[in-house]
Amino acid sequence: MTSGGSPSAATSGRPSIGIAGAGIAGLALAGALHRSGYPVTVFEERPEFAPTGAGITIWPNALAALDSLGLGDRIRAAGNPVGAGGIRTADGRWLRRMDRARIEAALGEPLIAIHRVELIELLAEAIGTNDLRFSAGVTGFKPNGGRVKALLADGTTAEVDALIGADGFRSAIARQLQPDIRERYAGYTAWRGVAETDTAHLGDDGEPAEFWGRRHQFGFVPLGRGRTYWFATETAPAATTFGDDLDHLRSTLHDWPSPVAALLDATACGAISRHDIYDRTVARRWSAGAVTLVGDAAHPMRPHLGQGGCQALEDAAILGRLCEGSAPLDAFAEYERLRQRRARRYVRLSALAGRTNSLPWPLQGALHQVIRTIPDKLALRQLSAVSGRKAFR
Ligand SMILES: Cc1cc2nc3c(=O)[nH]c(=O)nc-3n(C[C@H](O)[C@H](O)[C@H](O)COP(=O)(O)OP(=O)(O)OC[C@H]3O[C@@H](n4cnc5c(N)ncnc54)[C@H](O)[C@@H]3O)c2cc1C
Numbered sequence: 383m384t385s386g387g388s389p390s391a392a393t394s395g396r397p398s399i400g401i402a403g404a405g406i407a408g409l410a411l412a413g414a415l416h417r418s419g420y421p422v423t424v425f426e427e428r429p430e431f432a433p434t435g436a437g438i439t440i441w442p443n444a445l446a447a448l449d450s451l452g453l454g455d456r457i458r459a460a461g462n463p464v465g466a467g468g469i470r471t472a473d474g475r476w477l478r479r480m481d482r483a484r485i486e487a488a489l490g491e492p493l494i495a496i497h498r499v500e501l502i503e504l505l506a507e508a509i510g511t512n513d514l515r516f517s518a519g520v521t522g523f524k525p526n527g528g529r530v531k532a533l534l535a536d537g538t539t540a541e542v543d544a545l546i547g548a549d550g551f552r553s554a555i556a557r558q559l560q561p562d563i564r565e566r567y568a569g570y571t572a573w574r575g576v577a578e579t580d581t582a583h584l585g586d587d588g589e590p591a592e593f594w595g596r597r598h599q600f601g602f603v604p605l606g607r608g609r610t611y612w613f614a615t616e617t618a619p620a621a622t623t624f625g626d627d628l629d630h631l632r633s634t635l636h637d638w639p640s641p642v643a644a645l646l647d648a649t650a651c652g653a654i655s656r657h658d659i660y661d662r663t664v665a666r667r668w669s670a671g672a673v674t675l676v677g678d679a680a681h682p683m684r685p686h687l688g689q690g691g692c693q694a695l696e697d698a699a700i701l702g703r704l705c706e707g708s709a710p711l712d713a714f715a716e717y718e719r720l721r722q723r724r725a726r727r728y729v730r731l732s733a734l735a736g737r738t739n740s741l742p743w744p745l746q747g748a749l750h751q752v753i754r755t756i757p758d759k760l761a762l763r764q765l766s767a768v769s770g771r772k773a774f775r
Contacts, residue, residue, distance in 0.1 A: 396420040397543030397710060400532045402520035402555055404431070406505065407677025407694035408548030413508030414451050414702025422509065423540065425532065427519030427549075431506070434652055435498035436574030437611025439464070439603060441769035442489040444692030447699035456504050461496030462606030464590055469753060472595030474639035477753045478761065479589075488762040490771030493688075495603040495611055497576065520549065522558045523673060530672045544672040544710040546701075548694075553679035556665045567620040568659040568733075569740045572685060573627060575655075577602075577610045579648035587640040594750070596743055600635060600642050612645045613685070615739055620658050627654055659684055659736070664729050668722060674714040676701060681725040686735035687768065689728050696774055697721055731768065 396419050401408045404426035415422045440448070440457060448454040465482030486492055506514065519535035523545050530545040547555025557563050581588030581604060592601035602612040614631055624630040632646045662682045668675045677694030700721055704713035738749060767773060 398423070399544045399546065399710060400425060400520075400530070400540060400542035401546045401548050402532065403548035403550055403553075403677075403679070404428075404502075404506070404514060404516075405548060405550055405677065405694070406501065406691045407679070407698055408546070409502065409505035409509065410448075410451060410453075410695050410698035411546065411548065411676055411702055412513060413453070413505060414698055415705055416509045416513065417452070418702070418706045420705065422513050423542070424509070424514045425518040425520050425534065425540070426514065426516050427535065429517045431502055432499070435502075436576055436613070436653075436655060437495050437603065437605050437609075438498050438501060438691055439611075439688040440494045440496060440501075440695075441688060441692050442491050442493060442771040443769050443773040444689075444695040445491065445494065446771045446774040447692075447695040450699045451508075451695070451702060453504065453508065457496060457501065458494055460500050460504060461494035462604055463492035464495050464603050465492040467590035467603070468592075470591050470593050470639070471750065472593050472598070472638055474593075477594070477750050478756075480758070480762070484758065484762060485765075488766040489769060490766075493769070495605050497605055497609070497611070519554075520545075520547075521554050523555065525671060525673075528672070544674075544714070547673065547675040547679045548677050550678045551660070551662060551682045553675065555673065556675050556679045559667060559670055559673065559675070560663070560665050563663045563665070565660045565662045568661055568684060568736060570615045570617045570736075571622065571656055571658045573614045573631060573654055573656045575612050575628075575646075575649045576605065576653045577612060577645040577648040578608065578650070578653075579644065580604050580606075580608050580610055581641050581645075584641055593638060593642065594738065594746070595638070596746065598635065599739060600638060602641070602645055610641075610645055610648075612649075615659075617740055624656075626651070627656055661733060664726055668718045669714040672711055672714075674701075674717065681722075681729055683729045683732040684736035685732070686738075687728065687732045689732060689769070692769075693725055693728050697725070699774070728768075 398421045401424045404424045412422045412424050468479035469477045520532050522533045524531040531539045590603045597617040600614045605611050664681050668680050676697040683690050701717045
């Protein structure tokens with residue numbers, strides 16, 4: 383490194399690695415590389431970690447990845463296990479409902495719902511504070527002999543032996559590797575929020591669920607310690623403004639089944655965020671020489687399977703493991719070979735799941751009928767293949 387506080391390659395014997403982005407992918411990978419003795423510097427464009435945020439569900443495939451990163455039990459202890467749940471219509475009827483024992487048998491263990499702020503804090507604990515540079519946006523890179531210069535937004539550069547783009551959906555590194563990356567609006571917007579209440583006292587109504595209506599979906603899972611993570615979507619033109627987001631959702635969903643209104647009422651205005659959902663080209667090539675991509679930078683996906691962050695953790699676990707035994711350049715090529723096909727499958731499945739938002743009504747009705755009639759055994763087999771512990775290899 384030409385700057386920053388990491389140990390030098392000379393002291394650790396390992397080449398130095400720069401990571402652009404301190405999100406789930408960047409921090410999880412930094413922790414793995416740090417443990418293997420690499421001098422790592424994470425460059426984050428924000429001035430600090432976001433003090434607020436929503437929840438996130440970590441499925442057992444990602445818990446298996448976290449176990450291999452040595453972090454699984456800490457995340458399980460900080461989060462809340464979610465076993466039962468299902469899909470309901472906007473008038474409250476269950477389209478599919480699974481009990482805890484069957485879900486856990488299929489997945490290998492319950493999924494974990496955790497507050498994002500807590501997840502990021504736990505991932506960041508696994509690296510030294512000197513390894514993290516805030517207000518350090520990476521705008522691109524320049525190959526420099528066998529090394530790489532990371533170009534920083536303040537006009538300076540940082541030279542490393544290898545650079546990893548973990549800079550999310552809008553990744554500057556991915557766009558330099560592949561300038562023809564495109565984004566396309568998916569046709570709906572998504573809110574996420576944390577309600578300061580739990581649903582345990584509500585009986586059946588408190589069971590985690592997704593409600594599917596004609597233009598809206600709403601889902602919730604308990605985060606533990608009296609909090610519930612919820613999300614909502616609405617079919618709408620791109621960049622629609624809704625005035626006060628909470629007021630809009632409270633009035634639009636006021637007659638939806640319990641606990642929708644109660645969760646919205648128990649949400650503070652600072653505890654809600656909204657993103658229009660876009661599809662983005664999956665990077666054709668993740669690696670070029672001493673540069674590679676992880677997480678959303680490589681393979682952004684729609685949120686419906688709750689797998690974007692989980693796949694970022696799988697990337698980190700696999701790449702971290704490969705870097706333990708091989709030089710980064712060899713590891714990058716093998717990582718891309720092992721991960722690319724699998725990640726593309728999740729991108730396709732997530733887009734397919736997301737299209738339920740924009741189907742015209744008669745087709746939505748037909749889809750509900752299909753969901754009602756698929757045998758549990760088949761549904762559980764599919765769930766296990768996508769999100770079960772054994773899905774991570
Ligand atoms: C509504 C919604 C719900 C979701 N729910 C789930 C869920 O339940 N489970 C799940 O697994 N996934 C979920 N996801 C997906 C998940 O949030 C993402 O896949 C995940 O955050 C990707 O992690 P990442 O580290 O690759 O990218 P990001 O989380 O985007 O992190 C990128 C980091 O890089 C920084 N950065 C950006 N550009 C630069 C730059 N040029 N230089 C330096 N730093 C930069 C950013 O500030 C950020 O800190 C959901 C997504 C949405 C929109």
